Amino acid sequence: MPDFLLYEQEGPIATLTMNQPEQRNPLTGNSAIPELLAAIERIHGDRSVRCVILTGAGPSFCAGGNIRDMRRQASPEVSEMDIRDDYRRGIQRLTLALFNLEVPVIAAINGHAIGAGLDLACMCDLRVAAGTATFAESFVRLGIIPGDGGAWLLPRVIGLARASELAFTGDSIDAGQALEWNLVSRVVPGEELMATARGLAERIVRNPAHALRLTKRLLRESLHTRLDSALELSAVYQAICHKTPDHTEAVDAFLEKRPPRFR
Template sequence: MAEFLLYEQDGPVVTLTLNEPARRNPLTGNSAVADFLAAIDRIHADRSVRAVIVTGAGTAFSSGGDIKDMERQSSGALGGMQIRQEYRTGIQRLPLALYNLEVPVIAAVNGAAIGAGLDLACMCDIRIASEHAKFAESFVKLGIIPGDGGAWLLPRLIGLSRASELSFTGEVIGAQQAAEWGLVSRVVAAGELMATAKELAGRIAANPPHAVRLTKRLIREAMHTRLDTLLEMAAAFQSLSHQTADHREAVAAFLEKRAPVFHG
């Protein structure tokens, strides 16, 4: 069986590719969660990584939950508490790990991002869509709810009204509507998707890595904390940043009118 999550590194940029195209890259009923957790641990341990791209092989980004795995859960063979534990020790570990990864993550959405597949894209910091991409928070169509954090993630990205519309109807929207709603940053031609994502990752990776990581942490904390608390955190982060070699290099390069060279 082919490896589910391909890990490829080009300099400071890691690309993670969901690699089960025949089944449209599902996130359950396979090793997806374990593979993501292992990849995230590897990225945390490798300080040379400055940006991550997540994409899908084939025509889909991710179809979300595997329908055969849902059949197993609904068969009556499992008790409710057992299913609850499967979620807590399975797919629910993914949003906690990916959302809190210090390195910026770009979702290059090449095709359908459905159910948990849409939620996976929402766990990333930036979303770029191919013109062929489509999105659905489709859990209600199967008589279930967003079990992997979508009810928390989606309203924070597109607002309560639009998130409710997607969640209550389960209907599909296209790439252009996703851009209009702020779900994705931009829509590009299918053949340009990965080049665009890599170019953006390169621009992120060109900055001092400590500043990027701490900026991401501040943005994440700002989504659920008070202003005065965030300012205290910002003061602490800034005191660390002012003492780094990359900050001194940035100031010197600005004053000397030259390009900076950052080492991390």
């Protein structure tokens, strides 16, 4: 079987392309999860990467779980504890790894983002969509729940009421409604999607790498931290930033009215 994930890097921007278009880039029944985990670990250790774009090949972004693979889980030979372990060792590891990746991640949603595919997009920091993209939190239609953390992720992106509507009905929404609900930050024609995502990434990577990583970590920690704890963490991170050469360069460049030259 060919690799599920294509890893490309141009300058400080890495592009990850899910590349099983004939099956709509599913996350189960293939090597998707270990390949994505390996890519995330690679990015963690590569300080030259300052932004990531995640997209899909073909007409779909990600169709979520492979429905044919679900038959195996329903069989008498597979116990409830086996299924629990499958989730904990599989897609839930991806949820934690991608959500906690310190490099900003842009989801370039080129088509269907269904079930775990929608939740995968919500694990990213920013989402841009092609006009033909569709979105659904469709687990309930298969008699299951969002086992990948979607019940935690989706309300934090679009609010509890709208997340509940999607999760309880299993209905799909188009790109226009996704924009209205702040699920995505912009919608563009399909042929402009990757250029738009790259343009956004280029604006991000103009900034110092340490500041990007610590800013993302602070945003993530602040989701579940008390204000006093968040302020203490902010003070620690700020102390680190003030002592970096890139901070000194940024201040010097501002005062000297010239573009900064970051390391």
